[in-house]
Amino acid sequence: MADLGLDLKVEREEFSEDIPEDRVINSSPAGGGRISPDGTVEVTISKGKERYIIPTLQGLKIEIAERLINDNKLVVGEVIEEFSSEFPKGFIMRSSPVAGERIKRDSQVTLYISKGIEQIGISSYQGKSGEQALNELTEAGFDVETKYVFSEDLPIGAVVSQLPRTGDIDKGSVITLTVSKGSEFVFIPNLFSLTQAMAVDTLKDLDLKVIIKKVGDKKIKVVTNISPKVGERVKRGSTVTITVG
Known part of the structure; x- marks a missing residue:
């Protein structure tokens, strides 16, 4: 503008979606208009996009x-x-x-x-399958810990108790299931005439310890005596003495 003998005045600055920052949006007079030789051109400058x-x-x-x-x-x-x-x-x-x-x-x-931690209602699983309880509680978003105890009232695998018991529980909480290992007691089975190996396997399956007494010189020995007696009720972990001969 100075080369033309004109003054340039920034009248205002405003945002524009189309004209880049620091470029002229419009002028007064507009391009092509007439102005006196020493006149002033007023322009509006872009501040860029708002x-x-x-x-x-x-x-x-x-x-x-x-x-x-x-x-x-x-x-x-x-x-x-x-x-x-x-x-x-x-x-x-x-x-x-x-x-x-x-x-x-x-x-x-x-x-x-x-909304805070999601709460989910749980019901009692007492007497129900421990596997069912584990699957359903895990699927619902809980962490499950399982403990095992002997029970004279509930079969192997059934839920004896749970903590927390029932109610609305924070999702992700730990729920402890106590599951039955079955009775703490077993009955001495009839092992007479079984081979030593078969008798030992049978007793170990019942969580019983075995002492073997051997008599005679037969090549293949079978059970000839059992102590405690057949049918007697004993605790798991008890010791059973068998005589083979």
Whole structure:
């Protein structure tokens, strides 16, 4: 403009979606117009596209987040509640668009708010299959620990007790199942005429210890005596003496 003997005056700056930053949007007079030799051309300069940064909202209460969003010339859009084990109830987990993204003025920001830890109701599995309880509780999102005890009332594999027992429990909590190993007692089986190997295997299957007494010089020895007697009720882990000959 100086080469033409004209003055240039920046009348104002404004945002533009089309004209790059620091470029002229329009002038007065417009291009091709007439002006006196020492006149002044007034121009409007582009500030570029109007964009505002999404603030960091994670971990804030919604009231504070709304204020920050409005201060950044944006508006709160949809508020979506989701369960979370990481964020307390009522706190923001994330936003969409995400923090740091630049978006147009008055654009909506979706907020995802924690509903806290999801709670799931459980019923009693006492007397039911331990395997069924394990599968259902694991599928529901619980961690399951299993302990085994002898029970005179419940068969092998049945649930003797559980902790917590019933009610609404935080998803991801640990539930302890106590499962029956069956009776602590067994009955001495009839082992007479069985070979030593067969008799020993039978007793070990019943969690019994074995002492073997050998008599005679037969090549193939069979059971000739048992102590305690056949049919007697003994604790698992007890010792049974068999005589083979």
